[in-house]
Amino acid sequence: MNAGILGLGKYLPERVLTNAELEKMVDTSDEWIRTRTGIEERRIASDDIQSSHMATMAAEEAIRDAGLTANDIDMILVATITPDYGFPSVASMVQHNIGARHIPAMDVSAACAGFIYGAVTAKQFVESGVCKHVLVIGVEKLSKITDYTDRNTCVLFGDAAGAAVIGPVSDGKGILSFELGTDGSGLKHLFQDGDYIYMNGREVFKFAVRQMGESSLNVIEKANLQKEDVDYFIPHQANMRIMESARQRLGVPVEKMAYTVNKYGNTSSSTIPIALYEAVKEGKINDDDVIVMVGFGGGLSWGALTLRWGK
Numbered sequence: 001m002n003a004g005i006l007g008l009g010k011y012l013p014e015r016v017l018t019n020a021e022l023e024k025m026v027d028t029s030d031e032w033i034r035t036r037t038g039i040e041e042r043r044i045a046s047d048d049i050q051s052s053h054m055a056t057m058a059a060e061e062a063i064r065d066a067g068l069t070a071n072d073i074d075m076i077l078v079a080t081i082t083p084d085y086g087f088p089s090v091a092s093m094v095q096h097n098i099g100a101r102h103i104p105a106m107d108v109s110a111a112c113a114g115f116i117y118g119a120v121t122a123k124q125f126v127e128s129g130v131c132k133h134v135l136v137i138g139v140e141k142l143s144k145i146t147d148y149t150d151r152n153t154c155v156l157f158g159d160a161a162g163a164a165v166i167g168p169v170s171d172g173k174g175i176l177s178f179e180l181g182t183d184g185s186g187l188k189h190l191f192q193d194g195d196y197i198y199m200n201g202r203e204v205f206k207f208a209v210r211q212m213g214e215s216s217l218n219v220i221e222k223a224n225l226q227k228e229d230v231d232y233f234i235p236h237q238a239n240m241r242i243m244e245s246a247r248q249r250l251g252v253p254v255e256k257m258a259y260t261v262n263k264y265g266n267t268s269s270s271t272i273p274i275a276l277y278e279a280v281k282e283g284k285i286n287d288d289d290v291i292v293m294v295g296f297g298g299g300l301s302w303g304a305l306t307l308r309w310g311k
């Protein structure tokens, strides 16, 4: 039995924070942000919207999109580094909010690689026959751990949620291969220092450029595919320059790469499901297309997978 994606959902807060507004908050410029990162604006959740709210909205849409109800969900995995509380998990709040049965629910902490970690975990439960439908959500309220006096980080991050229902699909479709990895010696380059995110941008940049390319090539090989077989590439949306270097390494044409960082900035675990959602809804992904998704981030951790689209 193969596990694939049956439905998708997303939630984006209404409030848009533009580069022009950031120019008034820190010593930066629209030009610097655009040319160094590709980001034009990002979304910021209001005080009364926490990760659990955003996750619930995205989850409900994904369940509808899969043609299911909350009753059909057998497990909930929420990838997040910005839970509402230290405990309980966001997943347990989503279980209650959507009215699911008393199923297993837990959070996965793998920063920007979190959605890939969640999807790969879901695959194990589906393919072993333990669960039929696993709800995987990437959600972040990064604005609550962003220091809006630190120009090195505050221009980068945003808030959002993306969700997928993972379940059985027909032969040859679904998640074909994956790679997950961690190098904890890189912790010092990206972590939450007290209340806020600390990041050594240059070090993370070097790691990301190397890892995104390598992991993508590894999962293509593991799936017995060639670079030319890739129909759509969904890199974690952190920085247009990092994405561009990975794209060139794979030789994927520019129109075949997801690009949402301009609109939403870096929303950590939610960038990949949101980018996938938008590509599918815009008709950029068709039945039987081979998709490569790759994420990297704090840990340092990374994850990649290949997926053949369709049920």
Ligand code: UT7
Binding pocket: 027, 028, 029, 032, 033, 036, 037, 112, 151, 152, 153, 155, 190, 199, 200, 201, 202, 204, 205, 208, 238, 239, 266, 268, 296, 297, 298
């Ligand atoms: O989800 C995973 C987490 N993070 C990432 O993927 C981030 C990876 N890193 C990056 O995307 C890039 O390193 C950044 C966008 C963060 C920075 O770009 P960079 O080209 O690596 O710039 P830099 O760190 O080498 O800094 C160049 C200059 C510095 O000034 P000096 O020391 O040369 O005088 C910075 O202080 O740019 C300065 N700078 C800024 N200037 C205007 C840093 N942030 C800003 C800013 N506005 N917002």
